[in-house]
Amino acid sequence: MNDFRARMDRLGGTVEPVSEEAIMADIARGEKAVRQRRTIRAVTGSAFGVAALVATVSLTGVMTNGGSGTPPASAISGGPASTASGLRLVDYTGRQPEGFTVDTVPEGFYVQGGLEDTLTIAPLTPRSPEPVVDPSGQPSGPSGRPAQDDPLVLEGKIGIYLEHKAVFGELTGPKLKVGGKEAVLIGDGAAMTQLVIVMSPEVYAVLQFDVPMSRAQMIEMGAGLHVHQSLIDKRAHVFDNLPKKD
Amino acid sequence: MLYTARLLAAGDAFLAEDLVQAALTKLYISWASFRRADNAAAYVRRALVNALMDERRRAGRFGRPVAELPERSTTTAVINDIDAELVAALRALPPRMRAVLVFRFVHELDVAQTAEALRCSPGTVKSQTARALVKLRAHLSFPQLEPQGAQ
Known part of the structure; x- marks a missing residue:
């Protein structure tokens, strides 16, 4: 290696090797930050504004093509409905997201998309053909799309994600049964509420609601969420392949 | 990634960490695209270079305005054991030219591989390489240098 390359190499x-403990701590810290970020975004969002918007839009539960902009497939309204604060649940008959099966969604909501083992269910918002405000001022999410279209933004939406028990911690609070599984409800429904369902000894499914739904509706929706075993297994083993110390 | 980022950042360790973080964030957001990529290494290199270009655009010619005086980065000046002459020479190069040098002379990519990493034509890689070497020779003293895999 000549002198220039040697100088560049120096x-x-x-890069000092990182310990397994440091990697696990970083992953836990990152996932906690993601959870907190979702919480902050949800709490500061306008859940009641969403309710007013949904009440004026008489659409059924539909799904778009992962948020790519293609027209949503129509779904059939009907099925069991729960009455609460302006929203009702309808059977979801659109295209199912990868890794999940969703039985019900709030009327006027659709499966917006997600990443890996996450899922976002968002309200369909009517698009004005002639926006009265400069759209460049519209807040955008981390993927660069407008926040309302960005599945990474959970404000005013329902976020669903898998979490390793090592990251989330032990479940505390009154236990309930959701779809035959142990679960807890965190939050009083007035602001952001989380329904945490035990999917396996190591993995929880978290449904985070920033929409005005009743406790019964949240439980019904949780019971209608089915996570494919492959996703649960993958999350359960997320810490398995960390590099070993030499 | 960190090693490459340090070279792209001309020895600025703090900037290198920012570049890696920005590149990893982009990779996470574009994970589906990354998984489909034919050449994962080229994808990562491109992400790093794009992060560097974004950083340069944000910093602007006169630096970013800040509310408080920034903590002095020791890598913006000479720090112990840093090759100050090499750092100055690299910082005299535009980011893309610097990237060409790093990929061709350190990672020993050939012209085609470097062009793929930088999303430019092989001709551009060759001309950037030649111009980079001319600029380097103005700052450094080293013998005639040929990259590995020179075509």
Whole structure:
């Protein structure tokens, strides 16, 4: 290696190996930050504004093509409905997301998309053909799309994600049964509420509601969420393949 | 990634960490695309270079306005054991030219591989390489240099 390459190599320096404990701590810290970020976004969102919007839009539960902009497939309204604060649940008959099966969604909501083992259910918002405000001022989400279209933004929506028990911690609070599984409800429904369902000894499914739904509706929706075993297994083993110390 | 980022950042360790973080964030958001990519290594290199270009655009020619005086980064000046001459030479290069040098002379990519990493034509890689070497020779003293896999 000539002198220039040697000098460049020295400038690049060495990358010190990281311990397994540090990696696990980083992952836990990152997932906690994601959870907190979702919480902050949900709490500061306008859940009641969403309710007013949904009440004026008489659509059934539909799904778009992962938020790609293609027209949503129509779904059939009907099925069991629960009455509460302006929203009712309808059978979801659109295309199912990968890794999940969703039985019910609030009327006027659709499966917006997600990443890996996450899912976002969002209200369909009517698009004005002539926006009265400069759309460039519209807040955008982390993927660059408008927040209302960004599945990474959970404000005013329902977020569903798998979490490893090591990251989320032990479940505390009154236990209930959701779809035959142990679960807890965190929050009083006035603001953001989380329904945490035990999917396996290591994995929870978290349904985070930033929409005005009753406790019964949240439980019904949780019972109608089915997570494919492959996703649960993958989340359960998320810490398995960390590099070992030399 | 960190090693490459340090070179792209011309020895600025703090900037290198920012570049890696930005690149990893982009990879996470575009995970589906990354998984479909034919050449994962090229995808990652491109993400790093794009992060560097974004950083340069944000910083602007006169630097970013800040509310408080920033903590002095020791890598913006000479720090112990850093090759100050090399750092100055690299910082005299535009980011893309710097990236060409790193990929061709450190990672020993050939012209085609470097062009793929930088999403430019092989001709551009060759001309950027030649111009980078001319600029380097103005700052450094080293013998005639040929990249590995020179075509």
